[in-house]
Amino acid sequence: MAHNELILTNVTKRFGGLTAVDALTMTVEPGQIYGVIGPNGAGKTTVFNCITGIYKSEEGSVSWRGEEIRGLTPYQIVDRGIVRTFQTIRLFSQMSVAENIMSGRHIKSTQKWWHGIIPTPGSRRDEKENWLKVGELLEFFNLEEFAAIPTASLSYGHQRRVEMARAMAVDPTLLILDEPAAGLNDKETSELLEVIFKIREQGVTVLLIEHDMDLVMKVTDYLTVLNFGKKIAEGTPDEIQKNPLVIEAYLGSEDDDDE
Ligand SMILES: Nc1ncnc2c1ncn2[C@@H]1O[C@H](COP(=O)(O)OP(=O)(O)O)[C@@H](O)[C@H]1O
Ligand SMILES: [Mg+2]
Known part of the structure; x- marks a missing residue:
């Protein structure tokens, strides 16, 4: 091309x-x-x-x-x-590593907010795909052991990796x-x-x-x-x-x- x-x-x-x-x-x-x-x-x-x-x-x-x-x-x-990370880390510090990566998924998602309340078959499928992708990214960035931990309690190096994982979640x-x-x-x-x-x-x-x-x-x-x-x-x-x-x-x- x-x-x-x-x-x-x-x-x-x-x-x-x-x-x-x-x-x-x-x-x-x-x-x-x-x-x-x-x-x-x-x-x-x-x-x-x-x-x-x-x-x-x-x-x-x-x-x-x-x-x-x-x-x-x-x-x-x-x-x-086109997706970026910032010179100064910008994460949701009280959210877990997995949730932070998931937030990248939601940026690209076509879902509406009300699908969380009234799930449709399409939104359930998306959500399942999203969690699979988050799992892959946790593995790719070697962050599996930190999945459930708030990013604020991670080392700087790990936080940087979460930020990159979230960016990669946007595909x-x-x-x-x-x-x-x-x-x-x-x-x-x-x-x-x-x-x-x-x-x-x-x-x-x-x-x-x-x-x-x-x-x-x-x-x-x-x-x-x-x-x-x-x-x-x-x-x-x-x-x-x-x-x-x-x-x-x-x-x-x-x-x-x-x-
Ligand atoms: N929002 C802004 N308002 C005014 N000056 C800015 C702004 N952003 C950057 N600058 C100025 O533009 C120049 C380039 O900054 P920057 O792009 O951050 O440099 P670098 O990333 O190479 O260190 C600097 O002189 C900086 O002070
Ligand atoms: Mg700079």
Whole structure:
């Protein structure tokens, strides 16, 4: 199939006098693990917000599988198979792990709220399918032993995994991860690497922002590097690591990072 890519063309997003994203053009191919990196404040999260409908860019185009999605609402964009996690974990902290994952199922569900009160054969079937899917996801993300536990009492690493499981419950075509390794220890980070590869094996395209350079270089196929909202380089991890502009803007300034 043609036109299955995510294509950003000259996307510009301003906040007052600040140009947070400046004429960004990039293409994410189906099946890729694509990274967006750059120093703090470079505009990475803003790019993700423009793709997922949280912001509408002032200029440019966001094309997904041949359709212009700039200007659609976040819900409409989820409906088209683009699902994200957030830089700061957002879970229902008092709900169990299984219920949190189930909430992802309900986002995509066609059920009406009153089916909970007056179940129809269709809603019963959906609900059964949903719980089967939640079970699969608990297994996929190695969360089975925590299924009934409120997410608030889990470690940070496990909470991150629940968030990814909930996103995967929506059956995304494109999964967008904003700094998935933030706050993880080395062991959790290497587990995350495996999980990202497993997600791609399911046929899901992955777009991620990440601070952990070691992880980025191991996990991504292709990278865009932002600095002050502008793309300063793109290429494979090998090419990026050798690029003098990138070394100057980012790799060389790692000591200044607050994380
Ligand atoms: N809602 C907003 N209002 C005003 N300025 C914002 C807003 N969101 C982000 N910014 C600014 O845009 C720039 C890019 O931010 P962000 O996309 O969060 O960077 P990154 O994710 O690369 O660290 C920063 O200077 C930030 O302060
Ligand atoms: Mg950010």
